[in-house]
Amino acid sequence: MLGAGGAGRAMAVEMAWAGAAHLTLVTRRQEQGQEVADTVTRAAGVPAVWASWQGEVVVPAGTSLLMNATHLGCAPALELVPVRWDSVDPACVVVDVITNPRITPFLATARRLAMQIFEQWTGVPPEEAVFQRAVAEALGE
Numbered sequence: 001m002l003g004a005g006g007a008g009r010a011m012a013v014e015m016a017w018a019g020a021a022h023l024t025l026v027t028r029r030q031e032q033g034q035e036v037a038d039t040v041t042r043a044a045g046v047p048a049v050w051a052s053w054q055g056e057v058v059v060p061a062g063t064s065l066l067m068n069a070t071h072l073g074c075a076p077a078l079e080l081v082p083v084r085w086d087s088v089d090p091a092c093v094v095v096d097v098i099t100n101p102r103i104t105p106f107l108a109t110a111r112r113l114a115m116q117i118f119e120q121w122t123g124v125p126p127e128e129a130v131f132q133r134a135v136a137e138a139l140g141e
């Protein structure tokens with residue numbers, strides 16, 4: 001998880017309750033990330049550690065869910081989240097706490113890379129509508 005303020009704190013505990021095996025809280029301030037890591041472990045019994053945010057974040061190997069829990073990417077500023085995208089596993093799910101815009105620059109980058117990987121693996125150009133339908137069905141919409 002990138003950032004661990006009000007939203008990140010709540011989502012870290014929820015993810016642990018939902019079955020996460022391990023959490024890494026990446027924050028600029030150790031005090032903030034360590035406090036949330038300790039809260040996660042106390043509340044859910046799940047191991048959690050703090051990692052220092054310096055420059056572009058290198059995502060730890062084995063990460064299966066990467067969440068932006070900072071303001072970065074929120075309208076109108078739409079900043080990029082500094083992530084070393086080549087450290088993100090192709091099977092990693094990428095999510096954002098920001099809802100305006102719905103597709104943040106962080107999500108747009110992840111989607112573009114996922115589309116490239118899909119085409120490399122299958123040789124088939126991805127059709128976004130097919131994925132959108134599958135997600136809607138999975139969500140019962």
Ligand SMILES: NC(=O)c1ccc[n+]([C@@H]2O[C@H](COP(=O)([O-])OP(=O)(O)OC[C@H]3O[C@@H](n4cnc5c(N)ncnc54)[C@H](OP(=O)(O)O)[C@@H]3O)[C@@H](O)[C@H]2O)c1
Pocket residue numbers: 002003004005006007008027028029032053069070071072074096097098099
């Ligand atoms: N989807 C939802 O249900 C939901 C709910 C609530 C909030 N949100 C959204 O979530 C976002 C965060 O809200 P919040 O209430 O959690 O804010 P917050 O309490 O201020 O926490 C923001 C976090 O982002 C970090 N951060 C900010 N700028 C950064 C930067 N340039 N580099 C690295 N870390 C940075 C902060 O670290 P520092 O403390 O060191 O600055 C802190 O860890 C907002 O955009 C809000 O709209 C979404």
